[in-house]
Amino acid sequence: MTSIFGRAVLGVTGNRVMRRVITGTSAGKAVAHRFVAGDHLDDAVAVSQRLNEAGMSVSMDHLGEHVTSAIEARAATDDYLACLDRIASDGLDANISVKLTQLGMVLDDSLAAEHLDELAARATPAGTTVTVDMEESAHTEMTVALYEKAQSTHGNLGIAIQSYLFRTPGDLERLIPLGGHIRLCKGAYAEDDDVAFQEGRRVDSAFDHLTRTLMAAEGVKPAIASHDEDRLRHAIALGKARKNSWEFQMLHGVRTDLRDELVAAGHEMRVYVPYGVAWYPYLTRRMAERPANLTFFLRALAGK
Numbered sequence: 599m600t601s602i603f604g605r606a607v608l609g610v611t612g613n614r615v616m617r618r619v620i621t622g623t624s625a626g627k628a629v630a631h632r633f634v635a636g637d638h639l640d641d642a643v644a645v646s647q648r649l650n651e652a653g654m655s656v657s658m659d660h661l662g663e664h665v666t667s668a669i670e671a672r673a674a675t676d677d678y679l680a681c682l683d684r685i686a687s688d689g690l691d692a693n694i695s696v697k698l699t700q701l702g703m704v705l706d707d708s709l710a711a712e713h714l715d716e717l718a719a720r721a722t723p724a725g726t727t728v729t730v731d732m733e734e735s736a737h738t739e740m741t742v743a744l745y746e747k748a749q750s751t752h753g754n755l756g757i758a759i760q761s762y763l764f765r766t767p768g769d770l771e772r773l774i775p776l777g778g779h780i781r782l783c784k785g786a787y788a789e790d791d792d793v794a795f796q797e798g799r800r801v802d803s804a805f806d807h808l809t810r811t812l813m814a815a816e817g818v819k820p821a822i823a824s825h826d827e828d829r830l831r832h833a834i835a836l837g838k839a840r841k842n843s844w845e846f847q848m849l850h851g852v853r854t855d856l857r858d859e860l861v862a863a864g865h866e867m868r869v870y871v872p873y874g875v876a877w878y879p880y881l882t883r884r885m886a887e888r889p890a891n892l893t894f895f896l897r898a899l900a901g902k
């Protein structure tokens with residue numbers, strides 16, 4: 599959900615000069631490290647091990663999106679294959695989250711489909727699953743279509759849906775019969791008013807409505823991905839009547855107090871753990887969600 603403030607942040611941070619300033623300063627890196635496990639797979643493995651020991655599962659995200667060459671898409675796929683191998687060899691309670699534009703979807707959707715197929719095939723012997731992140735609305739239809747194909751073949755995938763999009767209830771009707779896990783989030787991109795709700799209360803109400811639909815669908819595993827206490831309370835109330843399992847998901851570095859309380863109360867929790875050097879777009883979305891993150895960055899920039 600992107601507020602007017604968030605839109606302004608995404609507008610400014612989309613500028614190339616701004617990008618150079620933020621990625622080139624220690625202030626930018628300091629803020630990034632609140633939300634990102636580190637530059638390397640080893641960093642993500644260490645964070646994941648700690649979370650597993652504290653009773654949480656993990657979704658590992660090797661940062662990157664909108665790749666512009668087949669070589670980069672291949673490299674991203676190889677990085678994820680290495681991640682799946684580490685999940686297996688280190689016995690982590692973890693899966694992976696992937697963006698289809700990172701696997702080459704903007705260049706050639708059949709290339710992204712092949713890469714997704716490869717990841718799902720490797721996830722099976724690793725005993726884990728693949729979650730497809732949801733990106734800007736321009737990519738939603740293709741993302742859902744490639745997911746449908748991969749999930750029908752492998753059966754070990756899941757997908758994110760965004761409550762701010764008008765189309766999401768219709769997408770859910772297509773997705774629920776495929777099983778798998780479905781991650782419900784509000785949505786993190788700046789979208790136009792002809793495709794997405796702009797007011798927070800409407801995004802929240804759509805979120806609650808979609809939570810109800812997911813909790814009633816026993817063939818899927820609902821993953822309620824939010825740090826909004828009202829949304830979480832609503833999910834807990836509905837989850838009581840559910841026979842099969844469901845989980846909460848939260849972002850690494852966000853509301854760890856609330857996260858730990860939910861785990862202590864016996865709720866399943868999966869933490870989204872991003873890693874890698876391509877952290878800039880991820881960081882801009884986290885800054886857009888919360889003015890305090892931008893203040894933290896500006897203070898770090900000023901050396902205070």
Ligand code: FDA
Pocket residue numbers: 599730731732733758760781783784785786787823824825826827847848849852853869870883884885887888891
């Ligand atoms: P909301 O933005 O209302 O925040 C509620 C409270 O949470 C805030 O008051 C604050 O306390 C805290 N909070 C939220 N964001 C924070 C931040 N950045 N820093 C510090 N505190 C913060 N989006 C998407 O479009 N596609 C996707 O695939 C995913 N995947 C995904 C996975 C997981 C595990 C999560 C938790 C979220 C996503 N998202 C996402 C992001 C999601 O769409 C949304 O932008 C953020 O989760 C923020 O929305 P909340 O539901 O937390 O509510």
